[in-house]
Amino acid sequence: MKIRVKNFSLKHTLECGQTFRWHKIDDWYYTVRENRLIKVKQQGNYLITNSSKNILNYLLRLDDDLNKIYKKISKDKIIKQAIKNYKGLRLVREDPFQCLISYICSANTNIPNIKRQVLNLSKKFGKKVDGFYAFPSAKRLAKASLKQLKGCKLGFKAKYVLAVSKFIASKRFNLNRLRNMTYKEAKKELIKLPGVGSKIADCVLLYAFDKMEAFPVDVWIRRVMQKYYFKGKMISNEKIVKFAQKYFDGYAGYAQEYLFYWAKNNKLHWSLDKV
DNA sequence: TTCCAGGACCCTG
């Protein structure tokens, strides 16, 4: 099926580092969602896919009015440059459990390692679907042993993944309930989970629960914010979050994604900050 | 060899 799109870049959307379960083979991107294989590629203003318009609209936020969002967040030359470089980058809508576990795995490591960890989990515990692997359910991961999880190279995060999976599988923690909460309420709940702090909670709220005011602060965002928005001054993560939420006026999450990709691709490092 | 990566947690002062 062929879907007309405008103001959309599949490449930037899937390769900017917000999502870890799309595999690129030639021009096609593959993932498994709800135990079904989805494949998609972009040709100019069209997406070619075996899926449906509704599903891709949902997963890739094709209905977001990007021009309106650009207008809201284009407040300075840094963010303008990032928007210009990555035009068409959209946030994604991830499965909440997959998103939560993926970002728990993201602690103190890099994107290739995160991808490796979630792929290992999928291969070991997920269902095989047309040659690819679904991300395992909470129920399945809750039955895993710590040794098996460490075998997936999760390192010190294995215990968090196991504990969180057990909380969710046992229904002592209801992930779906977060969808109807405010950003603040939902964040307060997420942070109660072991291995989940402010940054990972913001990632889950942004990529899985539509909380556009979430502003995950990782090392790259810290660098770009500290250098260009706080004159190099050391500042707490919470102050960065609060500043961004006010400054980017309801769309901090979108601004964050562009700034993150920009900082990372420009190899922004501390040595440059100190100039 | 040392440093770093989409951090959280624990302990100190």
Added chain:
DNA sequence: CAGGGTCATGGA
């Protein structure tokens, strides 16, 4: 509340 050490893993 801020600052530092620690935790597994793999690439530069």
